[in-house]
Amino acid sequence: MPDLAGLWNDVIASADVPTRAWLRRTQPLDMHGSTLMVAVGDETTRERIETRLRPQIEERLSSLCGQNTHLAVMINPELVAEPESPPAPEPTEEPRRAAPRSRPQDVRLNPRYTFESFVAGSSNRFAHAAAAAVAETPGKSYNPLMIYGPSGLGKTHLLHAIGHYVTSYYEQLRVKYVSTEELTNDFINAISSNRTAEFRSSYRDVDVLLVDDIQFLESKIQTQEEFFHTFNTLHNAQKQIVMTSDRPPKLLEALEPRLRSRFEWGLMTDIQPPDLETRIAILRKKVASQRLTAGTQVLELIASRIPTNIRELEGALTRVAALASLNQQEITVALAEQVLNDLMPDDATPVDAQAIMDAAASYFSISMDDLIGSSRVATIATARQIAMYLCRELTDMSLPKIGNKFGGRDHSTVLHAVRKINEKIGVDRDLFNQVTELTNQIKQS
Numbered sequence: 083m084p085d086l087a088g089l090w091n092d093v094i095a096s097a098d099v100p101t102r103a104w105l106r107r108t109q110p111l112d113m114h115g116s117t118l119m120v121a122v123g124d125e126t127t128r129e130r131i132e133t134r135l136r137p138q139i140e141e142r143l144s145s146l147c148g149q150n151t152h153l154a155v156m157i158n159p160e161l162v163a164e165p166e167s168p169p170a171p172e173p174t175e176e177p178r179r180a181a182p183r184s185r186p187q188d189v190r191l192n193p194r195y196t197f198e199s200f201v202a203g204s205s206n207r208f209a210h211a212a213a214a215a216v217a218e219t220p221g222k223s224y225n226p227l228m229i230y231g232p233s234g235l236g237k238t239h240l241l242h243a244i245g246h247y248v249t250s251y252y253e254q255l256r257v258k259y260v261s262t263e264e265l266t267n268d269f270i271n272a273i274s275s276n277r278t279a280e281f282r283s284s285y286r287d288v289d290v291l292l293v294d295d296i297q298f299l300e301s302k303i304q305t306q307e308e309f310f311h312t313f314n315t316l317h318n319a320q321k322q323i324v325m326t327s328d329r330p331p332k333l334l335e336a337l338e339p340r341l342r343s344r345f346e347w348g349l350m351t352d353i354q355p356p357d358l359e360t361r362i363a364i365l366r367k368k369v370a371s372q373r374l375t376a377g378t379q380v381l382e383l384i385a386s387r388i389p390t391n392i393r394e395l396e397g398a399l400t401r402v403a404a405l406a407s408l409n410q411q412e413i414t415v416a417l418a419e420q421v422l423n424d425l426m427p428d429d430a431t432p433v434d435a436q437a438i439m440d441a442a443a444s445y446f447s448i449s450m451d452d453l454i455g456s457s458r459v460a461t462i463a464t465a466r467q468i469a470m471y472l473c474r475e476l477t478d479m480s481l482p483k484i485g486n487k488f489g490g491r492d493h494s495t496v497l498h499a500v501r502k503i504n505e506k507i508g509v510d511r512d513l514f515n516q517v518t519e520l521t522n523q524i525k526q527s
């Protein structure tokens with residue numbers, strides 16, 4: 083069964099600009115045999131697609147599916163009307179760098195988190211389709227869109243993907259991506275420096291506001307109040323709001339009821355842990371993007387040992403690849419077994435940040451003050467970076483939360499540490515051994 087949303091997105095992406103403007107108002111519904119059923123909002127669009135666009139669409143569909151594939155178009159009046167904005171310009175080869183300098187963007191998006199790199203499967207198909215629809219027609223389809231689910235399942239990835247898509251296809255739209263912790267900090271800073279007007283305009287003069295981990299608004303009364311007004315302003319102006327949360331709004335009990343009910347106005351969609359096939363597909367995509375060579379058996383082994391968290395799945399692959407690179411050998415099943423046995427002993431109990439920090443301080447023979455302090459002595463700085471990396475890898479904590487534990491550091495410092503260890507672990511054997519031994523100690527403590 084092909085991934086419908088992905089397939090249809092591919093068809094749209096490869097169409098010329100005028101065609102794409104028509105296809106933007108469509109929704110893939112189902113595949114019956116070799117016929118793809120697509121819904122459109124009105125008779126004019128149906129007619130246009132049926133009579134003029136069909137040959138090129140069917141040709142593209144057939145080549146993507148590897149067999150003759152037909153198109154059936156039906157009308158669903160509930161589908162959104164065509165956006166008032168003019169047809170989107172052609173995407174460029176490097177959309178982000180090609181963005182016009184005059185556009186005031188406030189996006190620091192992870193370049194890896196795009197729709198292209200996202201694997202859609204039964205556990206996330208609806209969230210993926212909703213995110214794609216919102217990216218295609220910001221402010222016109224589901225508003226707000228709320229994506230919720232447990233840690234490490236791709237919510238942030240989809241949020242960034244929307245950001246990438248909008249910034250590359252709609253040059254005139256302003257996008258802002260923010261974690262809820264950043265939003266709260268921004269607000270507190272604005273109050274303390276009497277700059278609330280600036281704060282407001284930076285959040286309200288946008289076309290697409292992407293807010294990650296909205297559950298952190300719980301119990302923050304003043305920020306909730308402020309966000310309530312931001313939400314209303316944007317929503318009234320038909321500006322797109324997308325949020326992620328670890329729970330559905332009704333379970334965000336420490337949130338003001340009026341805010342909670344607004345979060346339920348649009349579309350809420352969850353992400354579930356991926357099934358085995360999807361996990362394997364995710365690993366396969368990652369292997370390809372990193373130009374690694376790993377056989378199906380290895381991928382199946384890793385995917386079967388790590389059932390829920392995709393961040394852990396990626397972490398395991400990184401470690402397996404690191405050891406192979408250090409040993410200058412291929413990625414084999416035996417090597418993967420070795421790494422996985424270290425990473426996931428059968429009797430492992432969940433760990434928390436404190437256990438990781440205690441173990442790191444003791445392993446490197448440094449004090450807790452050193453670990454969370456600002457010393458730049460190489461061993462201490464490395465110990466700190468490894469400890470942050472392990473907090474990210476072995477717990478569900480967000481980057482800002484980890485930063486807080488390490489002496490109130492910014493989330494970008496944690497991100498830097500995680501990236502640095504990920505980069506070096508495959509070329510520095512000492513580092514690999516330190517990370518492995520420390521993980522063992524933490525898992526067995």
Ligand SMILES: Nc1ncnc2c1ncn2[C@@H]1O[C@H](COP(=O)(O)OP(=O)(O)OP(=O)(O)O)[C@@H](O)[C@H]1O
Pocket residue numbers: 195199200201202206231232233234235236237238239240328364392393396478479480
């Ligand atoms: N369907 C998918 N296809 C490809 N990669 C995925 C998919 N889902 C998750 N990932 C990858 O898994 C990792 C974790 O995903 P992400 O950070 O988006 O999770 P999250 O749900 O936002 O977690 P948290 O709530 O802890 O922030 C990322 O590297 C992401 O790219």
